[in-house]
Amino acid sequence: MAMKGGWQEFSRPESLERSGGPGAPPSPKAQQRVRVQRTKAGKGGKLVTAITGLEAPEAELKTVLKQLKAVAGTGGTVKDGVIELQGDQMAPALAALEKQGYRPKQAGG
16 A cells, blocks of 8 residues: 555654664764762662763773762762762762763753
């Protein structure tokens, strides 16, 4: 059955695939949506700075974490692709990520 006008939005399997899936290569640093926010949720009332949106392998996330911990002078961890720094480290984290080539944004209040 031919379609009138030729408009076929989802006609090919390639159009249904999402970019940035598990097998896709990571996007360039400047194009990633990196968000830095302060949160207390699930941390027993302790304030942490969460960095999300980094599309990189686990090993690269750990090197970024090591650099962020050195700049902020605090502890931190990587959990499920999210970097968590102890305390309110918003300004040092934003500055360090910009220096590494990312375009981070402050999320939340």
